[in-house]
Amino acid sequence: xxxxxxxxxxxxxxxxxxxxxxxxxxxxxxxxxxxxxxxxxxxxxxxxxxxxxxxxxxxxxxxxxxxxxxxxxxxxxxxxxxxxxxxxxxxxxxxxxxxxxxxxxxxxxxxxxxxxxxxxxxxxxxxxxxxxxxxxxxxxxxxxxxxxxxxxxxxxx
Amino acid sequence: xxxxxxxxxxxxxxxxxxxxxxxxxxxxxxxxxxxxxxxxxxxxxxxxxxxxxxxxxxxxxxxxxxxxxxxxxxxxxxxxxxxxxxxxxxxxxxxxxxxxxxxxxxxxxxxxxxxxxxxxxxxxxxxxxxxxxxxxxxxxxxxxxxxxxxxxxxxxxxxxxxxxxxxxxxxxxxxxxxxxxx
Numbered sequence: 001x002x003x004x005x006x007x008x009x010x011x012x013x014x015x016x017x018x019x020x021x022x023x024x025x026x027x028x029x030x031x032x033x034x035x036x037x038x039x040x041x042x043x044x045x046x047x048x049x050x051x052x053x054x055x056x057x058x059x060x061x062x063x064x065x066x067x068x069x070x071x072x073x074x075x076x077x078x079x080x081x082x083x084x085x086x087x088x089x090x091x092x093x094x095x096x097x098x099x100x101x102x103x104x105x106x107x108x109x110x111x112x113x114x115x116x117x118x119x120x121x122x123x124x125x126x127x128x129x130x131x132x133x134x135x136x137x138x139x140x141x142x143x144x145x146x147x148x149x150x151x152x153x154x155x156x157x
Numbered sequence: 158x159x160x161x162x163x164x165x166x167x168x169x170x171x172x173x174x175x176x177x178x179x180x181x182x183x184x185x186x187x188x189x190x191x192x193x194x195x196x197x198x199x200x201x202x203x204x205x206x207x208x209x210x211x212x213x214x215x216x217x218x219x220x221x222x223x224x225x226x227x228x229x230x231x232x233x234x235x236x237x238x239x240x241x242x243x244x245x246x247x248x249x250x251x252x253x254x255x256x257x258x259x260x261x262x263x264x265x266x267x268x269x270x271x272x273x274x275x276x277x278x279x280x281x282x283x284x285x286x287x288x289x290x291x292x293x294x295x296x297x298x299x300x301x302x303x304x305x306x307x308x309x310x311x312x313x314x315x316x317x318x319x320x321x322x323x324x325x326x327x328x329x330x331x332x333x334x335x336x337x338x339x
Contacts, residue, residue: 045274089238139288
């Protein structure tokens with residue numbers, strides 16, 4: 001782990017800009033030995049295993065409301081460098097990856113935006129993927145925006 | 158096993174708690190009295206480095222966790238730690254659904270604010286953008302499962318959702334609909 005030059009501070013409590021260096025693995029595989037051959041093809045939470053044995057869960061990418069599994073899945077089992085913010089909240093430690101590249105590469109970090117690319121390939125371009133997402137809209141149509149069927153917020157005066 | 162979390166160790170980890178008839182321990186607070194694992198860290202790091210070198214880093218460090226019952230609200234971890242919005246209850250249901258389907262790790266937040274990150278429910282190991290989990294966002298639940306702690310994260314492998322009260326934390330009157338009020 002080293003200090004980053006590029007990570008954008010977000011002003012999040014306990015954040016620290018760092019470049020993580022290590023191997024991409026899935027959390028369930030690392031913890032329990034239950035391993036999918038391709039890290040779960042983006043369907044399992046992933047992290048970076050550093051040389052000193054610390055496992056850093058990567059919980060967020062650059063796309064609003066989205067994680068970084070699509071950005072890391074292609075590196076499954078390989079060494080990477082990830083630029084971002086390590087958030088050591090007492091409740092949980094998460095890494096917000098802002099860019100990733102193959103270990104040892106001198107190329108710029110690739111922004112962690114693959115979620116948007118993949119989402120648009122499945123759907124179509126939208127200014128706010130979350131409001132256009134069919135799955136989200138189906139759930140919210142069923143439960144209501146407050147999560148309680150039939151309950152709607154009071155109109156603003 | 159270097160960092161196996163035994164029920165005996167965990168028993169000292171909670172401010173309050175207990176053991177039910179099935180042997181599940183109730184988790185009700187963050188550890189402040191847990192025996193330190195610091196003495197193990199140098200050895201663990203050395204072994205990890207060797208395992209990395211021979212390509213066995215993943216499964217080789219597998220551990221058995223503690224059997225626990227966790228009660229709390231299903232929340233998205235990012236909104237909770239970022240503090241960028243009010244991430245609790247009915248006000249946050251919609252936003253939490255978006256985050257869950259966007260692949261943000263989903264956790265159970267207990268009454269003390271501890272986060273238990275859900276990696277599995279039953280036989281379903283899809284922990285990224287899983288619609289089944291997204292439907293539970295902001296619900297108050299009790300789950301039975303296995304707890305494993307590693308490097309600042311409490312990972313939870315849920316065996317069973319013992320109780321699901323739905324959304325009971327009504328926060329929308331005060332906080333509207335997060336994140337943008339619509």
